[in-house]
Amino acid sequence: DATHVHSPTGGQGMNSGLIDAPCFLDALSLASKGVACPSLLESYTAERVPVIRGTLGLTTDTLGETLAKTEEGWNRGSKYFQLDVNYRGSPVVLEERGEDVPAPAPGVYTYRTLGRDQAGDRAPDAPPLPDVNGSAGLLTNLFSFFKIAKHTVLIFTASVSSADAVVDALREYPTDLVQSVAILPATFSVCADKALPKADFLVKDTDRHAYEGYLVNPVKAETTIIIVHPDTFVGSAGSGVGNVKGYFSRIFA
Structure with a gap:
């Protein structure tokens, strides 16, 4: 998978793979059962390619900082967790709370910079x-x-x-x-x-x-x-x- 061929700095290969797998396999499973909407498989590219593009930029920048022996090259903040990745621009995502949720800023690799959660974001937990x-x-x-x-x-x-x-x-x-x-x-x-x-x-x-x-x-x-x-x-x-x-x-x- 070419999207996972990148600089090893940041440990993003495993994170990307763990998110890629359920995203693609669910659509593939529904298609194999004959119950998937024809355009469902295409949503994988729309959702994941922008994220992987951001991952490649992140790992490349981190590698450069590491080779330059800068202190920044050793910092690992929350942006490396990929917990703030979103698919707000996906063709299969439906957000109908427009009057309550402001329009998002551009970008998919956001580190919680888009304000309020909405469709396309990771679903939060709620205990107990x-x-x-x-x-x-x-x-x-x-x-x-x-x-x-x-x-x-x-x-x-x-x-x-x-x-x-x-x-x-x-x-x-x-x-x-x-x-x-x-x-x-x-x-x-x-x-x-x-x-x-x-x-x-x-x-x-x-x-x-x-x-x-x-x-x-x-x-x-x-x-x-x-x-x-x-x-x-x-x-x-x-x-x-x-x-x-x-x-x-x-x-x-």
């Missing part, structure tokens, strides 16, 4: 979350739900009917490729005789980490839908069933 359907006192986190072979639909809502409408809409997609997680706000009262969303998993954001991490206002009545791609990047951010259908029309044939 009480598992409403689990044993009393059982705590979990969002990363425990993310699967390498599944899209994870996060449903932020206090409305059972709105959550169920999204879950019902997901039935038209392969159950082995899509799963749902309903995230109730801290103010939601869970009691024995109260109806709960029919999502695959159900948690309550008691400490508000999930709502804050995904920029969801728990006071607003509307439902927010965040779809996390199998590679753990946010593929879509919006509200309602229309957002779900719009995103998956870019993924599934």
